[in-house]
Amino acid sequence: MLPVHELSVCQALLTQVAEIAAGRGARVVERITIEVGPLSGVEPVLLASAFAIVRAGGCAAEAALSIESTTVTIGCMACGAHSNPKPNRLVCAVCGGFRTRVVAGDELRLRRVELRMPESRSGPAA
Amino acid sequence: MCETCGCTITPGNAHMHGDQNAGHGAVINVLQDLLAANDQVAVHNREHFDEHGVLAINLMSSPGAGKTALLEATIVALRDRYRIAVIEGDLETDNDAARIRAHGVPAIQITTGTACHLDAHLVHRALHDLPLAGLDLLFIENVGNLVCPASFDLGQHRNVTLLSVTEGDDKPAKYPVIFRASDLVVLSKADLLDVLEDFDPARAAAALRALGRDTPMIRTAARRTPAMGPWLDWLEQELAAWRPAVWTPRSQIGAAVGV
Numbered sequence: 461m462l463p464v465h466e467l468s469v470c471q472a473l474l475t476q477v478a479e480i481a482a483g484r485g486a487r488v489v490e491r492i493t494i495e496v497g498p499l500s501g502v503e504p505v506l507l508a509s510a511f512a513i514v515r516a517g518g519c520a521a522e523a524a525l526s527i528e529s530t531t532v533t534i535g536c537m538a539c540g541a542h543s544n545p546k547p548n549r550l551v552c553a554v555c556g557g558f559r560t561r562v563v564a565g566d567e568l569r570l571r572r573v574e575l576r577m578p579e580s581r582s583g584p585a586a
Numbered sequence: 587m588c589e590t591c592g593c594t595i596t597p598g599n600a601h602m603h604g605d606q607n608a609g610h611g612a613v614i615n616v617l618q619d620l621l622a623a624n625d626q627v628a629v630h631n632r633e634h635f636d637e638h639g640v641l642a643i644n645l646m647s648s649p650g651a652g653k654t655a656l657l658e659a660t661i662v663a664l665r666d667r668y669r670i671a672v673i674e675g676d677l678e679t680d681n682d683a684a685r686i687r688a689h690g691v692p693a694i695q696i697t698t699g700t701a702c703h704l705d706a707h708l709v710h711r712a713l714h715d716l717p718l719a720g721l722d723l724l725f726i727e728n729v730g731n732l733v734c735p736a737s738f739d740l741g742q743h744r745n746v747t748l749l750s751v752t753e754g755d756d757k758p759a760k761y762p763v764i765f766r767a768s769d770l771v772v773l774s775k776a777d778l779l780d781v782l783e784d785f786d787p788a789r790a791a792a793a794l795r796a797l798g799r800d801t802p803m804i805r806t807a808a809r810r811t812p813a814m815g816p817w818l819d820w821l822e823q824e825l826a827a828w829r830p831a832v833w834t835p836r837s838q839i840g841a842a843v844g845v
Binding site: 476559571576 | 610611612613614615616617618619620621622623624700701702703705733734736737758759760762763764766793795796797798799800
């Protein structure tokens with residue numbers, strides 16, 4: 461089954477990566493690292509499949525994709541405590557409070573891009 | 587330096603940050619949301635809505651939960667008091683937009699082809715065909731899907747998700763992202779509760795409450811024995827609470843407007 465949702469997310473990812481590479485005069489991307497949280501609405505396994513399709517023909521055609529999974533962290537609006545609950549039970553583990561903020565776990569972020577710089581360059585990238 | 591901000595730099599990892607050159611490689615630390623481009627267009631859409639005093643509501647649910655039926659009943663109830671328009675999202679057909687237009691209200695159909703959700707860019711294009719200056723309330727009926735629409739900001743002010751009583755009462759536990767993103771959950775087709783043994787509204791409410799936002803849940807019936815009171819009340823409260831901050835309707839210029 462074609463992961464349609466993850467395809468459009470990967471297209472957005474590769475657009476950002478291409479801009480970063482072009483901005484530094486690099487034509488080859490070696491590795492892309494992204495952070496995906498359980499509450500992001502995106503499934504890492506499907507994202508990896510979509511990436512293999514979408515990267516074809518561009519600067520990231522040979523790039524490896526590293527997916528760092530984050531942990532759901534909530535802050536309780538009653539007692540202030542942080543806890544790490546399951547994604548569908550966002551209740552404070554300390555006081556049982558039912559009003560919480562999601563502090564981590566909903567990320568869908570480009571974390572790092574590793575580029576191969578052209579050989580004529582020396583010294584730090586601009 | 588990180589492309590966006592240095593908030594994750596600590597004394598322990600500071601040596602890893604900044605562009606590094608290992609031979610002919612460069613490591614660029616980014617920290618940018620993948621949906622940033624969509625979010626920028628969404629902000630732009632929201633500015634359009636605010637500029638024209640339009641309250642925009644994103645309506646989501648699984649296919650067949652009754653979004654279009656709810657909108658039809660809403661339009662019939664409110665069209666003499668508020669100027670309403672609808673943006674419809676479906677993979678194919680303009681059936682839903684045609685149903686809305688039959689009630690005398692402008693409706694723009696977006697057919698996404700294969701895309702499982704609306705995004706801000708598609709909505710932005712539809713806005714060009716809507717008389718925003720002459721509207722009070724815009725409903726965006728999203729593609730029927732409990733997974734993908736939750737991730738994409740369209741520029742709306744409120745998210746409303748329908749859960750029909752013919753679905754499972756554990757849906758909020760199965761689809762936490764969309765239900766947590768909702769400002770209101772509507773239990774639709776509630777007139778069928780009499781004949782459905784399996785759906786327990788209390789279980790659905792508990793599953794919703796366990797998502798940590800204290801989201802209100804109200805019942806509606808849009809067809810056989812209509813019950814629209816709480817939904818219409820919620821809509822009017824939202825309109826009244828929101829509009830004075832942004833725009834005074836012509837009919838109220840010169841009159842006291844309570845906030």
